Amino acid sequence: MQRSLAVTTELKILAIDPYLKPFEKDLQLRMDRYSSHKKTLLGQYLDFKSFANGHLFYGFHLVKEGWYYREWAPGAEELHLMGDFNGWNPETHPLKRKEHGNWEVFIEGRDTLKHTSFVKVRVKANGKERDRLPLYIKRTVQNPETHDFVGQIWNPEKQFMWHDTKFRVDHTSPLFIYELHIGMAQEKEGIGSFKEFTDTILPRIKDAGYNTIQIMAIMQHPYYASFGYQVSNFFAVSSWFGTPDELKELVDTAHSMGIVVLMDLVHSHALDNQMEGIYGFDGTDHQFFHVGSRGNHPAWKTKLFNYGKNEVLHFLLSNLKFWLEEYHFDGFRFDGVTSMAYHHQGLGVNFSDYSKYFSAETDLDALTYLQFANDLIREVRPDAVTIAEDMSGMPGMCLPVKDGGIGFDYRLSMGVPDLWIKTIKERRDENWSMNQIWHELTCHRPQEKTIGYVESHDQALVGDKTLIFRLADQEMYWHMGKNDQNILIKRAIELSKLIKFLTITLAGEGYMNFMGNEFGHPDWIDFPTKENDWSYKYACRHWSLMDNQELSYADLATFDRETIAFLKTNKVMQADDLVNLWTEEKDNILAYKKSGLIFLFNFNPTKSFPDFALPVEEYGEYQVVFNTDEKQFGGQGRIATDYIYQTKLLSERENKYGFAIYAPSRTALVLRKL
Helix, strand or coil: CCCCHHHHCCCHHHHHCHHHHHHHHHHHHHHHHHHHHHHHHHCCCCCHHHHCCHHHHCEEEECCCEEEEEEECCCCCEEEEEEHHHCCCCCCCECEECHHHEEEEEEECCCCCCCCCEEEEEEEECCEEEEECCCCCCCEEECCCCCCEEEECCCCCCCCCCCCCCCCCCCCCCCEEEEEECCCCCCCCCCCCHHHHHHHHHHHHHHHCCCEEEEECCEECCCHHHCCCCCCEEEEECCCCCCHHHHHHHHHHHHHCCCEEEEEECCCCECCCCCCCCCCCCCCCCCCECCHHHHECCCCCCECECCCCHHHHHHHHHHHHHHHHHCCCCEEEECCHHHHHECCCCCCCCCCCHHHHCCCCECHHHHHHHHHHHHHHHHHCCCCEEEECCCCCCCCCCCCHHHCCCCCCEEECCHHHHHHHHHHHHCCHHHCCHHHHHHHHHCCCCCCEEEECCCCHHHHEECECCHHHHHHHHHHHCCCECCCCCHHHHHHHHHHHHHHHHHHHHCCCEEEEECCHHHCCCCCEECCCHHHCCCCCECCCCHHHHHCCCEHHHHHHHHHHHHHHHHHHCCCCCCCCCEEEEEECCCCEEEEEECCEEEEEECCCCCCEEEEEEECCCCCEEEEEEECCCHHHCCCCCCCCCCCEECEEEHHHCCEEEEEEEECCCEEEEEEEC
C-alpha cells in the first residue's frame, strides 16, 4: 500500500515546534487518518464542497409539480409526514424506503405545503411510534394551540435579496470581536429580536469600533436558558429571535457596515430530548451519537456525536456549508473543541505536558472531523474565519492542515481570564507579579494565532462575576457617579482599564469583548428559570447606563472605543516586534515595546514615580500619545501629553538609552518616537 505524503515528508509542524519531535509518529498517524478517511469519505466527489450537500437533498424541496421530502433514518420501520396540510393525518403521506437508509415522499401541488404551514413526521421503530421534527427542517416554532414545537415550512413568496456580494473578510486587519446574544441585547426585560438588534444595537457596535460580531444561540434550542448550547435543530434559525429573513437582514446590514459576522457553532454535542432534537430519530441511540456512557457528556447532560461515522460527517459538514451559503456567515467560533478532542472531554485534566495531547484519550475521529470542517469552510469561503474554543492548548490547533495542524485561524486564549480572576482573588494589589502576568499573556504556541480577552459570557454568568464587578462588587450600584469619590470604585475603574489595555496589546492577534462589558455592565447574566420565577431582570443589557454622561460607565465606554481606535491606527495587534524593556516586581512596573511604540504600566496601588528611568531601544525624542489617566476616561489627567522626552544613557538601567518620566500609580501610558 502506498504510504501517504504525511509519512514520507516531515511535517512542517515539527520544524515550527521542535518539542513535538518525540510525538512524530502520533502526528503522522493523525495525518494518515486524515488522508485515508478523506479518500473514503469523498469517494467520487472531487472536494468537500461537492460532498457536503445533505441540505440540498434531505428535507423539503420545491419542484415544478410539488414537494419532495426526504429523511435519513436507517433504523426506522415506517415514516409518515403529517401537518396542517393534511389535517395531521398520519396515514395519507407515507415515505418510501430507498437505498442506504433514505426515505422519500412526493407531495403533489406547489401550494399543498404553504409558507408557514406546520409539519411533523411520525417515525415507527421497534414497534413504537413517535412524532418527530424533520432532521433538516429550517424553522421550528411552538404550536400556538398545543404549545409543542413543530416544524414550519419557510418559503416566502418574495425571496430575500442580498446586497453583500462584494463583502470579504480582510485578514490583514485584526479582529475586534463583539460577542453577543440577540435575546439579551435589549434593555427591556424580555427577549430581543433580530430586527431590534439590527436597528438599535448594530450601530452601537459600529460606533464602538468593533469590526466583528460573534453571535451566540443562532441554531434552534427549545430551552432559552441554555444560552443556545443545547441545540435541537441544526438547520433551523432560533425562533426565539425572529424569522430566517430577519437574520439575513441582520447579516446583510452588518456587512454593509464592514462588520464580519461569525456564528457560535455547536458541533460538540446536542440536546438529548427526543421530542425536539435529533437524538433517537430513527429509533436507535446510535444514529448520530456514541452508545452507552461514551455518548453522554457527564457535565452538560447532552449527547456526543460519533465522528467516526461517515453519515454523521455528512450531516455536520453539510450544516457548515448551509450556514455559510444560506445566511452568509463569515465563519465560526467552534464551541467545546476540548470536549470534542478528548474522550475525557478535558474534565479535571491538567494539560501539563505534551504527552497529554497524544494518548489513548485523544479522539482522533473528532480531530479528523475538525480538519475536514476547516477544509470545507475554506473551499466554500476562502476568506472565512475559524476560531477554536480549546482550553487544552493542543499543538497545531491553529496551523494549516497541510502542515500537520487542525486548520483553525485562531484559538481563544482561555487561560487569560483565569489568570486575572486568580490574581484578583488571591493576591493583594501590591503583590501582583509582573513577571507572571507577562509570561501568561505572551506565552503562545509558535506561529499559532490567538484571540485575547479578559472576559467572555462565561465570566458574566450568574455564580461568577465580570471583571469590574469582581473589583467593585455592590459599590457599583450606588457610587458610579462621575463626582463620587468612592475609593473602591476608583480602584475598580483604574485596574479594569489597565487589565484590558494590557490584555488587548499582549494576549493575541485579535481581541474579544462580551456585550456590555466594554462599559462595565454591573450585573451578571441570569436567564429566566423556574428558580428565579422566570424573570428576565438579569437577561438584558442596560445601555442607558452607558448613555448617561453623569455616570462613569460612559467614561469606560469612551476608553474602550478610543483604545480600539488607537490600536487600529498604530497597527499594534499585528506587530511582531514585541520586546520586554523593563520589569520591576517590587514596584509593579512593566514596560515593553511593540509596533514601534513604548508601553509603560504602573500597577502600583499607592506609589507614583516622579522620575522613573524608562529604558527604550533607540536614541531620539519621544512623546506620550495615549494614556489611561485622561479625564475623558475617568482619570485624573496627571500625564503630560505635550512634553518631549530626550533620551540619554541611563546608568541605573545598564547604560541603555532612555529618559526619566512621571509614572502615576495605576496608570498606563504609550510613547512614540518623533
